[in-house]
Amino acid sequence: EDKVVQSPLSLVVHEGDTVTLNCSYEVTNFRSLLWYKQEKKAPTFLFMLTSSGIEKKSGRLSSILDKKELFSILNITATQTGDSAVYLCAVCTNAGKSTFGDGTTLTVKP
Amino acid sequence: SQTIHQWPATLVQPVGSPLSLECTVEGTSNPNLYWYRQAAGRGLQLLFYSIGIGQISSEVPQNLSASRPQDRQFILSSKKLLLSDSGFYLCAWSVGVVQGASPLHFGNGTRLTVT
Numbered sequence: 370e371d372k373v374v375q376s377p378l379s380l381v382v383h384e385g386d387t388v389t390l391n392c393s394y395e396v397t398n399f400r401s402l403l404w405y406k407q408e409k410k411a412p413t414f415l416f417m418l419t420s421s422g423i424e425k426k427s428g429r430l431s432s433i434l435d436k437k438e439l440f441s442i443l444n445i446t447a448t449q450t451g452d453s454a455v456y457l458c459a460v461c462t463n464a465g466k467s468t469f470g471d472g473t474t475l476t477v478k479p
Numbered sequence: 480s481q482t483i484h485q486w487p488a489t490l491v492q493p494v495g496s497p498l499s500l501e502c503t504v505e506g507t508s509n510p511n512l513y514w515y516r517q518a519a520g521r522g523l524q525l526l527f528y529s530i531g532i533g534q535i536s537s538e539v540p541q542n543l544s545a546s547r548p549q550d551r552q553f554i555l556s557s558k559k560l561l562l563s564d565s566g567f568y569l570c571a572w573s574v575g576v577v578q579g580a581s582p583l584h585f586g587n588g589t590r591l592t593v594t
Contacts, residue, residue: 373522403582403583410587410588411588414583459522459523461580465528467525469522469523469524471520472521472522
């Protein structure tokens with residue numbers, strides 16, 4: 370059975386801190402790993418990773434994939450209150466199946 | 480640009496009543512369409528996906544069904560709701576024939592409470 374495990378489940382930081390969110394997986398026939406941000410309703414796409422060691426970056430957010438160790442990290446630097454959200458990791462297989470982790474709830478305090 | 484509409488936003492239904500949630504996508508042709516359910520504090524569970532009109536795949540056995548009567552319309556239904564059907568339902572679309580090759584774009588969800 371495919372598994373995606375995110376850690377920590379929740380995290381409270383202060384504005385300006387840097388955070389690292391983790392996503393480990395066990396799937397058959399890996400195709401891609403995706404990160405989403407869910408604030409209240411619709412998750413919004415952040416990154417899609419398919420190759421090991423290539424960092425994807427968007428502003429203060431960055432992510433990298435390690436296909437040998439089967440994990441990915443999402444980094445957020447200089448956090449702001451607007452970064453408060455649930456961050457979801459999903460892994461897709463060549464068969465087209467997506468498995469989501471339970472998410473990390475990030476709270477950024479002013 | 481592409482947009483996805485999902486309604487209603489919230490719904491309270493008694494046990495045993497029918498359900499119909501609707502989702503439409505604009506600005507793209509032949510999208511892959513998905514229904515997910517999210518339990519509180521949990522990730523998303525895929526319920527159904529569709530790669531074309533009338534083509535529906537079910538991921539988990541359940542009390543629900545899905546239909547795709549038009550290219551950009553996806554409907555989630557139930558004949559008789561159970562208490563366990565309560566949850567947050569999300570519709571999503573992606574481009575391309577192959578799933579997992581492109582990101583999902585989600586609607587704003589429907590919070591269903593079965594009483």
